Amino acid sequence: MIATCPPRPVSPLRPRLAVAAAALCTVAQQTAAWHLGPLGDRWRHTVAVAECAAELAGPLGLEADVLVAAAWLHDIGSAPAAVATGFPPLDGARYLRRELWPVRVAALVAHHSGARFVATARGLGRALAGYPRETGLMPDALTYADQTVDPAGRRVTPDRRRAEALRRYGAGSWYARADHVRGPHLRAAVARVERRLGG
Ligand SMILES: [Fe+2]
Numbered sequence: 001m002i003a004t005c006p007p008r009p010v011s012p013l014r015p016r017l018a019v020a021a022a023a024l025c026t027v028a029q030q031t032a033a034w035h036l037g038p039l040g041d042r043w044r045h046t047v048a049v050a051e052c053a054a055e056l057a058g059p060l061g062l063e064a065d066v067l068v069a070a071a072w073l074h075d076i077g078s079a080p081a082a083v084a085t086g087f088p089p090l091d092g093a094r095y096l097r098r099e100l101w102p103v104r105v106a107a108l109v110a111h112h113s114g115a116r117f118v119a120t121a122r123g124l125g126r127a128l129a130g131y132p133r134e135t136g137l138m139p140d141a142l143t144y145a146d147q148t149v150d151p152a153g154r155r156v157t158p159d160r161r162r163a164e165a166l167r168r169y170g171a172g173s174w175y176a177r178a179d180h181v182r183g184p185h186l187r188a189a190v191a192r193v194e195r196r197l198g199g
Pocket of ligand 1: 045049074075146
């Protein structure tokens with residue numbers, strides 16, 4: 001069960017050191033709470049994305065531990081401890097590898113929600129490409145969860161989420177510049193998940 005209570009004041013464990021003590025997603029939850037808990041809406045968004053991922057894993061036949069861990073950590077690049085380039089998917093992936101998280105989890109974070117399109121627009125495409133990009137329902141499910149939860153943690157439609165993000169970032173933002181390729185990518189990922197859920 002996913003906790004929605006305020007984060008506990010305990011420092012995060014390194015996953016390789018904690019592997020005998022807790023599932024990956026439990027360590028991910030603790031890590032996210034430590035770093036994002038003080039950030040208000042970012043934490044509320046993260047909790048709701050993790051809840052959505054946990055709901056999707058079973059019906060989609062995905063490894064829940066990996067998907068939910070990636071969901072807890074998908075915005076870890078916004079944490080002060082991780083910020084470097086200012087592009088959260090890349091900063092998050094780099095932070096996670098420094099902290100000994102599995103490559104698969106870091107790579108899911110690096111590429112979630114069409115990050116490569118924005119990275120290319122920002123000149124960070126090569127750096128992001130250093131993380132293997134998984135295909136299939138696992139990254140689709142993570143993107144679905146992120147794109148159906150707004151910045152305050154409320155469930156929304158993907159279209160509403162995308163429109164809100166474009167408004168928030170602004171017409172001249174990297175997100176707006178990449179939207180002509182990122183937008184269709186997000187819609188396709190959401191459609192694949194809905195098709196599988198509907199079937
Ligand atoms: Fe997010």
